[in-house]
Amino acid sequence: MKLLALTGRMLRPLCAMALAWFATAASAGGGLQVVTEELPPYNMTQGGRITGMSTEVVQAVLKEADLQASIHSMPWARAYDTALNGENVLIYSITRTPQRETLFKWVGIVAPTRWYLFGRPGVGASIRSLDDARKFQIATVNEDAGEQYLVSKGFAVGKNLQSSNKYEFNYEKLKLGRVDLWIANELNALYLMRQAGDDPERQFVRVLELPDLASDGGLHLAASRKTPDATVERLRKALETVRHNGSYEAIRRHWQ
Known part of the structure; x- marks a missing residue:
């Protein structure tokens, strides 16, 4: 009995140490x-x-x-x-x-990253500031930084923003003329254009850079x-x- 009691007293701190170790591991990752x-x-x-x-x-x-x-x-x-x-x-x-x-x-x-409003040649040529873009239909992605940014500047989904859940949908909208502009990350936009067999430098225009969205x-x-x-x-x-x-x-x- 004494041996069992002693063993139990020795195991308790070991168990406590093991539990502490597992807790630390869990909190770390x-x-x-x-x-x-x-x-x-x-x-x-x-x-x-x-x-x-x-x-x-x-x-x-x-x-x-x-x-x-x-x-x-x-x-x-x-x-x-x-x-x-x-x-x-x-x-x-x-x-x-x-x-x-x-x-x-x-x-x-x-x-x-760099962010732009993209458009087709001849569309949005008069845009010099974000305010100039308010009269155009702009493709956005639901809750992404571009959409959140435009909403914070007074644009509205269903009014001058057309929201979807996939970036390629927005590119198709722009390409087919269903929207006037597309707010997009530059590398993502260029990738989708090239994947579709299009020449970004000939078929599309960086209408307006949005440095606020890539300040860092x-x-x-x-x-x-x-x-x-x-x-x-x-x-x-x-x-x-x-x-x-x-x-x-x-x-x-x-x-x-």
Whole structure:
């Protein structure tokens, strides 16, 4: 009996230490999930797997941080809501805007970006400012940074904004003349145009650059507010390493 009692007293602190270790591991990366959308060439599904410029950077960051996480592609509004309300959720490629600043914990830039209003030649030639664009129909994606930005400037879905859930739908609308303009990330727009066999420099025009949407020049990896600070800091350090050891630049050159 004495031996059993002694053994029990010895096991209790060991069990407590084990529980503490598992709790730390869980807070550092347990149950971590990553959400994204179809935004080629940044994030896209090819041959049943998610790839793209931002995806490769995020995968390199997770590997450097020694964190395991599954990546799920879904419509942007769903991905955004998942990251907005979930626990231990990462989201990319997300634009960092004043409207979103306090809604997420920001890890850092995973890809370059520039935003424009695109149009067909001869359409929107008189546009010199965003106010000039109010009389035109503009294609947007539901809850993406472009749509949120235009709404914050007084544009309205159903009035001068036509919202959809896929970027390629908006390109088709522009190409077929169903909208006058398309607000888009430059690399995504050029990729979709070329994939369709079109020449972006001859068939489409960058009507107006929107520097407010790319004030820091990049698309980000961000975490939900319910992600532990320790996990976010671990990811920030990993991203810094990836950017300094040449991995980020090699991935960028491959995709641009």
